[in-house]
Amino acid sequence: MTWFSGLEEICQPDVPLRDHTWYGLGGPARWLCTPRDEDQLAELLRRCGQQDVPWRILGQGANIIVRDEGIEGAVIKLAGPTWEAITFDRPRVHVGGGADFTKVVRQTVDRGLGGLENLAGIPGTVGGIIRMNAGGRYGNVGQCIQEVRVMASDGARQTRTAAQMGFGYRTSKLDGGVVLGATFALQPADPQATLDRFRRIWHEKAESQPAVSARSAGCIFKNPPGQAAGALLDQAGLKRRRCGGAEVSPKHANFIVAHPGATAQNVLDLIALAREAVRKRTGIVLELEVEIW
Numbered sequence: 001m002t003w004f005s006g007l008e009e010i011c012q013p014d015v016p017l018r019d020h021t022w023y024g025l026g027g028p029a030r031w032l033c034t035p036r037d038e039d040q041l042a043e044l045l046r047r048c049g050q051q052d053v054p055w056r057i058l059g060q061g062a063n064i065i066v067r068d069e070g071i072e073g074a075v076i077k078l079a080g081p082t083w084e085a086i087t088f089d090r091p092r093v094h095v096g097g098g099a100d101f102t103k104v105v106r107q108t109v110d111r112g113l114g115g116l117e118n119l120a121g122i123p124g125t126v127g128g129i130i131r132m133n134a135g136g137r138y139g140n141v142g143q144c145i146q147e148v149r150v151m152a153s154d155g156a157r158q159t160r161t162a163a164q165m166g167f168g169y170r171t172s173k174l175d176g177g178v179v180l181g182a183t184f185a186l187q188p189a190d191p192q193a194t195l196d197r198f199r200r201i202w203h204e205k206a207e208s209q210p211a212v213s214a215r216s217a218g219c220i221f222k223n224p225p226g227q228a229a230g231a232l233l234d235q236a237g238l239k240r241r242r243c244g245g246a247e248v249s250p251k252h253a254n255f256i257v258a259h260p261g262a263t264a265q266n267v268l269d270l271i272a273l274a275r276e277a278v279r280k281r282t283g284i285v286l287e288l289e290v291e292i293w
């Protein structure tokens, strides 16, 4: 008997997470679980709780570095039609927690709904984007949220308003829960103007950062109050610095890209080196934006 008896179809042992993260690095998950619906997710969480199996929820792995040795416990991924649904109810849109956020943005822009075009070029699932309150110069996802449906670790379901989500700089208040889905409240807008703005923001990112398709996890460090982490790293001479196959991007010093042959340890070593270089030069200890699993 295993802790997931009867759920073998959705729980695979020893699955390499490099195939499930943007970096394409890291070791296996002891179990990768892909519940098909909310009831299966609740059952998984209940069993993990009862049998002390640690669990984590994985989106597209666009903000994660998985260590080379891999992860004990269960990694749960919300993939498949139930989780990826996008339903329009103008000017709102209801989305599943596993929906591809770039698709959501593009579909709202195509329908002349304004708000999410400000978040052009940010990869991830809706769940990951909400958890991180992803955003940038033109706003954060929390500003477009009407409500979020959350499952607590005991399987209980609740609906939270944007205020209850406690959105802050790359953070939200989930109390260890899982984002099941969300409703975005958008504004009817001129379709061409919205599309133009989307394209302008997309190009701005493309000009100043490595390609979205490059193996990275976006910005490594958070910006310290009143400062830009990228500028601090650049001033410390870190662009093009390498540890093995990991390199500080020559385009944007707050991105570390993985070249062929890189290991997760190479990225972690480069993070430590970069953080120490900035601390020595400025006394500022940079805080991670990426998560290390």
Ligand SMILES: Cc1cc2nc3c(=O)[nH]c(=O)nc-3n(C[C@H](O)[C@H](O)[C@H](O)COP(=O)(O)OP(=O)(O)OC[C@H]3O[C@@H](n4cnc5c(N)ncnc54)[C@H](O)[C@@H]3O)c2cc1C
Pocket (backbone or CB within 6 Å): 022, 056, 057, 058, 059, 060, 061, 062, 063, 064, 078, 097, 098, 121, 122, 123, 124, 125, 126, 127, 128, 129, 130, 131, 132, 133, 134, 135, 136, 174, 177, 178, 179, 180, 210, 211, 212, 213, 216, 217, 218, 219, 291
């Ligand atoms: C090229 C590139 C550019 C980027 N640009 C930006 C940017 O401009 N601004 C920005 O903010 N970020 C940026 N990022 C980072 C990344 O896009 C965001 O952090 C995004 O929110 C990650 O989503 P994900 O689904 O991949 O989450 P993951 O990386 O898989 O997980 C991130 C966190 O969210 C949690 N999580 C995932 N799904 C759920 C869920 N359903 N319920 C509860 N918790 C969940 C995970 O447990 C983890 O704690 C960039 C990344 C890349 C690779």
